[in-house]
Amino acid sequence: MPTISMFYGILVLMYFRDDRRHHLPHIHVRYQGEEAALTIDDGVVFDGSLPRKQLKMIQAWIEIHKEELLLNWELAVNGEEPFRIAPLQ
Numbered sequence: 640m641p642t643i644s645m646f647y648g649i650l651v652l653m654y655f656r657d658d659r660r661h662h663l664p665h666i667h668v669r670y671q672g673e674e675a676a677l678t679i680d681d682g683v684v685f686d687g688s689l690p691r692k693q694l695k696m697i698q699a700w701i702e703i704h705k706e707e708l709l710l711n712w713e714l715a716v717n718g719e720e721p722f723r724i725a726p727l728q
Contacts, residue, residue, distance in 0.1 A: 640667070643711060644700070646726030649693055651700075653708075653715045664712040668697050677701065679708045700727040 643666075644651040650669040657665070664679040668689060675687035675694075682698035689697065701708065704724050711721035 641715075641721055643721050644704075644724045644726050646700070646728070647693070647696060649697060651697070651724075653711055653721045655715050655718050657715065664709060666701070666708065668693075679705060679712060696727055703727070 640652050640654045642650055643653050648670060652667040652669070654667065665676050665685070666679060668675050668677060670689055670693045673687065673689055675684045675689045677684050677697065679701060682701045684694065707722075707724050711724070715721045
């Protein structure tokens with residue numbers, strides 16, 4: 640489960656071959672013991688939860704980096720190492 644970005648205490652992860660369970664492009668996010676899975680397409684939380692402030696930050700980050708995230712998704716579902724993506728600044 641490679642970490643593809645980290646900012647403001649938020650870890651963004653993308654698991655290898657993770658399309659079998661959820662069947663849609665998504666990321667996993669961890670923040671202070673909380674975890675959530677969010678869709679890349681629209682930043683919707685479909686599993687878990689995050690504090691409101693961190694959720695808004697990660698949704699903005701997803702919007703900024705959507706193309707890179709989708710490229711990473713293709714790499715990860717094929718078992719390849721996804722690349723790092725710039726943090727939210």
